Amino acid sequence: MYNHTYKELITKLQVSQEDVDFFANMPFARPYIDNTSLYQPVPFVSRHDKGDLSDKFFNKAINSHDTIPRALAFMQRPGSLHSPPTDENGIDLSQGAENPFFITFCQIESGVNGYIDTAHGGVLAALFDETLGLCAESYRVFVSEEGGHLLTASLQVSYRSPVRTPSAVIIKTWMRRKEGRKWFLEAQLLDQDGLLKAEAKSLYIGLKSAL
Numbered sequence: 001m002y003n004h005t006y007k008e009l010i011t012k013l014q015v016s017q018e019d020v021d022f023f024a025n026m027p028f029a030r031p032y033i034d035n036t037s038l039y040q041p042v043p044f045v046s047r048h049d050k051g052d053l054s055d056k057f058f059n060k061a062i063n064s065h066d067t068i069p070r071a072l073a074f075m076q077r078p079g080s081l082h083s084p085p086t087d088e089n090g091i092d093l094s095q096g097a098e099n100p101f102f103i104t105f106c107q108i109e110s111g112v113n114g115y116i117d118t119a120h121g122g123v124l125a126a127l128f129d130e131t132l133g134l135c136a137e138s139y140r141v142f143v144s145e146e147g148g149h150l151l152t153a154s155l156q157v158s159y160r161s162p163v164r165t166p167s168a169v170i171i172k173t174w175m176r177r178k179e180g181r182k183w184f185l186e187a188q189l190l191d192q193d194g195l196l197k198a199e200a201k202s203l204y205i206g207l208k209s210a211l
């Protein structure tokens with residue numbers, strides 16, 4: 001999977017100041033970038049070239065001026081999240097659409113179009129999968145402190161309204177519940193005006209042994 005652990009990568013890689021400055025000009029992103037925010041910018045690990053053949057889809061194929069030139073990730077500041085409150089079904093009550101655990105902002109250009117001026121649904125599914133995967137990995141590392149990599153077992157996307165290009169979007173992701181090796185997560189993709197564009201539900205499964 002990687003020659004480094006996710007914890008090493010998210011701790012050591014740098015957040016691009018250019019990406020922060022780019023999204024800081026957008027009103028819908030500013031509350032997350034503000035110093036008083038409950039969120040902190042974290043490296044979008046899969047956008048970084050690690051000198052090997054991992055993450056090529058995100059750090060090369062869709063990392064160009066006419067595809068997805070900018071992507072910026074945020075995570076809830078760790079601290080109050082250990083042993084988060086759960087209900088009788090194991091649902092994490094500390095997270096949801098109003099208080100997602102992991103967020104990404106993406107600038108989407110016409111190089112990922114399907115129809116004219118419209119982002120391809122497969123690319124939106126990939127953005128969901130990656131952000132949900134990073135959410136699950138970050139939760140695993142910083143909250144539940146468990147070992148073992150997670151793989152996508154299923155991803156269900158509901159497309160509510162076309163995503164126009166070029167445009168900037170926010171993808172909010174959160175942990176729903178955990179059952180043994182099975183991690184259930186949810187997500188929303190919204191435009192700059194806060195309109196819901198797509199929703200997703202995913203299942204990640206912790207590997208029994210290393211890849």
Ligand SMILES: CCCCCCCCCC(=O)SCCNC(=O)CCNC(=O)[C@H](O)C(C)(C)COP(=O)(O)OP(=O)(O)OC[C@H]1O[C@@H](n2cnc3c(N)ncnc32)[C@H](O)[C@@H]1OP(=O)(O)O
Nearest residue numbers: 006045129130133134137151152153154182203205207208
């Ligand atoms: C590190 C930073 C990067 C983070 C971002 C990453 C995001 C992108 C991640 C990916 O895109 S990964 C690539 C796409 N995914 C794959 O290639 C996974 C291919 N599938 C597999 O390798 C295996 O099917 C898998 C590891 C997911 C599960 O195999 P296991 O042998 O470990 O599972 P097992 O068959 O023992 O099932 C365990 C439980 O999960 C359930 N399950 C397994 N697959 C399922 C499925 N597809 N849908 C629903 N349930 C499923 C299964 O029923 C069972 O439930 P119960 O415990 O309740 O009985």
